[in-house]
């Protein structure tokens with residue numbers, strides 16, 4: 001007769017597995033998936049996992065943020081800059097619900113984040129137990145997939161599926177809810193990565209016929225325009241995009257999340273699309289006879305009034321998510337494939353061309369925009385400091401090569417307009433959700449993911465105070481991020497709308513702010529505040545040179561508006577270039 | 582123009598899949614006229630049959646959003662002439678009301694209905710058919726003292742020749758397809 005432990009040994013040898021707790025198995029799964037950094041916050045239900053983290057600290061670094069929302073945004077930014085999925089832990093109940101904004105944000109911007117939440121003991125589920133929330137139900141509309149693990153032996157397979165789903169196809173967040181008993185009980189641990197699910201196939205065979213038709217359409221176009229979105233960066237197709245544009249001679253405009261997919265300053269770069277986008281890119285969308293939309297989804301901030309959008313153009317839509325095709329804009333050719341694969345196939349089929357007369361149209365409009373908007377914004381001679389001049393100065397000082405993080409509002413639109421991105425994937429911003437408070441925790445996540453890069457965040461005084469507690473994370477882990485608070489003492493973007501569309505009635509947008517330098521010093525973060533133009537260059541240089549974290553408050557023009565603007569309901573060809581309140 | 586569509590979905594047996602599907606419709610303010618869940622001919626595959634009234638354009642949009650769900654295998658959208666469908670209704674009627682003359686014989690014969698149970702107080706009648714046929718019977722029974730009425734959701738079989746199994750095989754084949762580039766984010 002064998003003793004129990006001998007029997008177990010034999011079993012282990014047979015199955016080649018190990019008998020460990022669910023909590024330990026979770027960490028082992030993550031290690032198998034190449035995870036070395038987790039952002040999170042502990043609590044009762046997830047304590048077995050945190051306890052095990054101590055034993056694995058040489059393999060997995062856990063970053064304790066100061067709020068679960070911060071952990072979610074940091075994990076997303078980490079994913080965006082590293083190309084690896086982000087991982088985020090939270091406990092049950094309030095820990096889980098605090099993640100929701102971050103989950104939705106990652107969902108709308110197609111970023112792979114694996115959220116792990118703890119759940120009360122399985123026998124208590126459904127009874128409104130202490131700190132029980134139905135996080136599966138709550139998160140359902142904003143995750144790519146979610147599942148609950150109630151038995152430890154289900155854990156490895158579920159985690160493997162989660163990583164596979166999050167990172168393939170159109171990426172997105174997934175959430176795994178693990179009951180406390182499943183963390184404590186033991187299982188026979190074996191891990192196999194997932195690469196197949198019957199109901200989910202991210203590898204769509206190339207639609208060659210459609211690609212051939214697209215090539216013919218492209219070769220016959222007279223005023224073609226490329227609209228490049230986040231899909232270019234996600235599929236890693238920047239080189240192919242450049243090659244395609246250079247061969248065909250077609251100008252490239254980018255969506256907010258597509259920025260940095262094509263080099264600013266390239267003669268074919270048509271800049272930024274949408275509500276505060278470039279004048280030429282917006283207005284010429286309605287003159288183009290062919291639009292080649294790649295990895296973008298015709299968001300309403302990009303299209304303006306749909307009834308008057310791109311009516312002279314035939315449209316080719318290259319998009320990995322079939323549900324995005326014909327959703328907002330009805331297209332002529334749909335190519336439901338990965339951007340990089342399509343471009344690789346398309347490049348040999350298109351003719352070498354140039355469209356001097358068409359490019360000239362862009363240059364004429366660029367000049368108008370420069371004189372009316374860009375010059376006064378980036379090179380003002382008098383008056384208060386402008387957002388645009390700060391951003392352009394940072395752009396010049398970092399040679400367009402820093403990782404730039406923004407919050408939401410005027411600061412974000414100004415960065416999109418005035419930072420001249422040269423490195424693909426160097427913008428981290430909240431697009432689809434427009435989540436104020438994203439900037440600070442995202443900067444932390446980005447810097448932890450890419451410590452080799454200068455990470456500079458532009459944040460408004462409003463958004464900064466939404467997640468200001470993450471200064472604690474910077475202090476704790478000595479994260480050398482550079483924070484620029486563009487302080488206009490207003491919720492600037494809302495004030496701009498009140499100015500333009502609500503008769504200047506400034507309801508609840510003026511801010512009584514704390515002394516940000518004093519706050520920073522409480523967290524031992526070197527800080528400085530400037531309000532004079534003459535101090536700008538010097539203070540920015542000092543900030544960029546600082547070895548550790550640095551906070552620079554810049555007091556800017558209080559009531560400046562971001563222009564141009566495609567006003568709500570207007571068409572992209574009806575652009576407001578100047579506005580006098 | 583709004584029209585009636587039958588959406589047939591084949592899904593994995595994942596908890597919550599029904600909610601995921603209905604969320605897509607409720608977000609677009611599309612009312613579900615009926616919904617039926619059952620097993621399918623393929624082992625382990627669930628089948629859902631939904632009936633909605635909406636436009637051709639909208640039904641395509643929501644069908645694509647449903648197809649995108651990780652646990653959905655295949656979505657089919659059909660107009661009523663492309664499917665063979667039935668609903669079933671049960672009626673509980675006062676026996677007294679049906680006994681005068683030979684109303685009951687007449688009803689059963691002309692409506693192709695069936696009597697399931699008879700007691701001194703009530704009778705239970707079953708009718709299988711299309712909604713209008715069931716409604717016609719309902720109208721006729723109402724004056725006789727209707728105690729209860731219940732109608733099932735629609736169940737439908739498609740006329741198309743290609744069956745789910747063929748799609749599953751295609752999906753398996755598609756899975757064999759691997760682009761040269763390695764799977765990467767960013």
Ligand SMILES: Cc1ncc(C[n+]2csc(CCOP(=O)(O)OP(=O)(O)O)c2C)c(N)n1
Nearest residue numbers: 409410411434436460461462463491492493
């Ligand atoms: C969480 C959240 N709440 C509200 C809004 C609406 N909103 C959009 S921009 C904005 C003002 C932002 O002000 P501030 O952070 O000071 O930045 P600024 O526009 O001045 O650059 C507000 C309130 C939002 N986007 N996110």
